[in-house]
Amino acid sequence: MPTCSILSLLTQLPLSLSLSLSLSNKNKNLKKAMDNLKKLNLFSVSLTIILVSFTIATTTNLPFLEVKYPNTNTNNNPFGMLLRPTQTKNQSSGQTTRVCSDECLVWTKSCSDEILRLTYEPDNVAWLKRVRRTIHENPELAFEEVETSRLIRSELDRMGIMYRYPLAKTGIRAWIGSGGPPFVAVRADMDALPIQEAVEWEHKSKVAGKMHACGHDAHVTMLLGAAHILKSREHLLKGTVVLLFQPAEEAGNGAKNMIEDGALEDVEAIFAVHVSHIHPTGVIGSRSGPLLAGCGIFRAVITAEDSSGAANLILAASSAVISLQGIVSREASPLDSQVVSVTSFDGGHSLDVVPDTVVLGGTYRAFSNSSFYYLMKRIEEVLVDQVRVFGCTATVNFFEKQNAIYPPTTNNDATYNHLKKVTVDLLGDSHFTLAPQMMGAEDFAFYSEIIPAAFYFIGIRNEELGSVHIGHSPHFMIDEDSLPVGAAVHAAVAERYLNDKNL
Numbered sequence: 001m002p003t004c005s006i007l008s009l010l011t012q013l014p015l016s017l018s019l020s021l022s023l024s025n026k027n028k029n030l031k032k033a034m035d036n037l038k039k040l041n042l043f044s045v046s047l048t049i050i051l052v053s054f055t056i057a058t059t060t061n062l063p064f065l066e067v068k069y070p071n072t073n074t075n076n077n078p079f080g081m082l083l084r085p086t087q088t089k090n091q092s093s094g095q096t097t098r099v100c101s102d103e104c105l106v107w108t109k110s111c112s113d114e115i116l117r118l119t120y121e122p123d124n125v126a127w128l129k130r131v132r133r134t135i136h137e138n139p140e141l142a143f144e145e146v147e148t149s150r151l152i153r154s155e156l157d158r159m160g161i162m163y164r165y166p167l168a169k170t171g172i173r174a175w176i177g178s179g180g181p182p183f184v185a186v187r188a189d190m191d192a193l194p195i196q197e198a199v200e201w202e203h204k205s206k207v208a209g210k211m212h213a214c215g216h217d218a219h220v221t222m223l224l225g226a227a228h229i230l231k232s233r234e235h236l237l238k239g240t241v242v243l244l245f246q247p248a249e250e251a252g253n254g255a256k257n258m259i260e261d262g263a264l265e266d267v268e269a270i271f272a273v274h275v276s277h278i279h280p281t282g283v284i285g286s287r288s289g290p291l292l293a294g295c296g297i298f299r300a301v302i303t304a305e306d307s308s309g310a311a312n313l314i315l316a317a318s319s320a321v322i323s324l325q326g327i328v329s330r331e332a333s334p335l336d337s338q339v340v341s342v343t344s345f346d347g348g349h350s351l352d353v354v355p356d357t358v359v360l361g362g363t364y365r366a367f368s369n370s371s372f373y374y375l376m377k378r379i380e381e382v383l384v385d386q387v388r389v390f391g392c393t394a395t396v397n398f399f400e401k402q403n404a405i406y407p408p409t410t411n412n413d414a415t416y417n418h419l420k421k422v423t424v425d426l427l428g429d430s431h432f433t434l435a436p437q438m439m440g441a442e443d444f445a446f447y448s449e450i451i452p453a454a455f456y457f458i459g460i461r462n463e464e465l466g467s468v469h470i471g472h473s474p475h476f477m478i479d480e481d482s483l484p485v486g487a488a489v490h491a492a493v494a495e496r497y498l499n500d501k502n503l
Contacts, residue, residue, distance in 0.1 A: 103236055105502065105503070106503075119484045119487055119488040128221050128224075128225050132480065133203040136212050137204070139192030139217075140192055141194060143191075143247050149166070149171070149190065152245050153172060161174050162175060163175070167257075167261040170247045171254065172243075172244070172245040173242060173258075173262070174243040175243065176231055176241045177230075177238075177239055177240040178240055180239065181240070181268075182268055184239070184240075185264065185267045186223060186226060186241065187447065188245055189246050190245055190247055190249075191249055193211055193212070193250055194209055197213070198474035198475050211474065214250065214472060221483055222273060225486070227243055236495065241494040241498070249444075253403035255443040255444060255445075264447065269415055269454075270453045271419065272455050273455075273489070273490065274455070275459075276461070277461050277467065277470055277471070277476075279435075279459025279460075281461060281482050282481060282482055282485040283433055283458070283459040284431055284433070285459070286411060286435050286457065288411050288416040289413075290409070291410065291435065291437060292440055293439045294365060294405075294406055294441065295363065295364075295405075296372070296398055296405045296406070298363075298379055298398050300320070300361065300383045300394050300395070300396045300397075301397075302393070302394045303392060305393055306391065312392060313354065313356075313358050316389070316391075317347065319390065323386045324340050327375065327379070327382060331378065336371055337437065338365065338366045338371055339363070339364060339365040340363075342360055343361065343363060344359070364376065369408060406441040407446070409453075410445070410448050411454045414452060418493065418497060423489055425492075426488060426492045458482050460479045465477070467479045
């Protein structure tokens with residue numbers, strides 16, 4: 001029967017009963033009838049409200065009735081337990097379903113202890129290692145991270161975490177929490193390098209010529225570990241944690257593509273980690289201000305204007321190389337670290353033939369945007385003007401269209417201080433250190449140009465294991481004891497950021 005007919009009958013019921021009672025005995029039972037009438041009125045109103053609510057709920061898509069159940073098949077569950085049903089954000093309405101608790105709004109040691117307890121559950125630690133080893137065995141290059149992305153989405157599905165895919169071809173934007181502001185992001189890169197692994201161990205790369213030689217397999221694992229912790233504490237989150245799994249950090253500026261596809265939508269701060277062979281296992285290192293240099297490459301093609309200039313090609317190019325070295329030594333402040341290096345010089349291969357062209361190239365780096373773009377301008381000026389002295393011309397390419405320019409990675413003071421406080425509270429003073437500036441570059445810089453950011457290192461150095469080699473080495477390996485540490489720091493940094501915004 002249609003609901004509207006039931007409601008019509010219910011609204012008529014009290015009136016009909018009232019008339020019947022009054023006709024049977026107007027005087028003697030009047031008071032009793034009126035009492036019964038009130039009770040019936042209350043009953044009918046209550047029943048009406050229930051039926052109206054049921055009708056609305058079954059004919060609309062209200063989010064307060066949407067409950068997503070994770071896959072509870074224990075054979076596929078990496079934690080070896082049933083995950084409880086978790087309420088989720090309704091993507092169509094944008095409304096949310098969680099009512100946050102005030103527990104841990106003011107952070108205490110017991111809150112940190114609970115995060116560490118969740119992190120170091122034996123099943124969880126074993127799962128982290130399995131995930132990392134699976135990714136390590138199957139490395140994929142920039143924008144080819146198809147199976148890596150599939151693995152991540154499978155784990156997110158299993159934990160009942162919602163996400164949007166794809167961003168930047170293979171990237172993922174997942175979220176945990178209330179679905180509303182504030183929003184804080186944590187990012188992990190996914191791509192491997194075109195390097196043949198030289199480390200002989202059970203989980204060596206199965207793909208010839210490809211290797212996770214920069215620790216991105218560990219970065220993904222740490223963020224998935226943080227996702228598990230945060231999902232377990234979702235009822236405590238005073239906002240939304242966004243998890244960004246990004247492709248193509250090594251080549252292609254995946255961060256720029258993620259941003260263009262909406263990765264930072266509503267996000268007001270972002271954090272990320274990178275493994276470091278400099279720091280002992282589990283030690284977190286960072287600093288405020290510039291942490292990683294901006295990096296660019298250049299290629300100059302030098303040609304002769306006429307036959308007389310052709311004899312001077314090698315001399316002209318050699319003179320340009322020497323002059324390039326004067327940019328930093330004569331023009332830069334000694335307190336502002338900069339680098340200009342010529343790393344390639346091709347003047348032909350015949351010993352008795354004058355070349356038609358000379359091609360040289362190199363890299364330039366600086367810790368501030370102003371210095372970085374100044375170097376770029378001066379490299380072109382020096383090359384063009386210097387070879388002109390010898391009757392030659394030079395065209396310089398900085399590969400801007402190929403996304404070969406990485407700006408400096410700069411940590412915001414507030415986000416850095418937050419990272420430091422959270423780490424010290426969670427792990428103790430001995431597990432945080434001031435990191436030196438490094439000439440390496442990171443496309444995380446593109447995020448830090450838009451919103452407050454903090455990039456930090458996590459130590460993987462363990463001489464007993466042989467985890468001492470620099471990234472991009474075929475001998476690179478990590479100490480897997482860093483995995484739970486990274487997961488715990490990610491989770492605590494994100495949760496406490498939301499807490500602080502609600503104080």
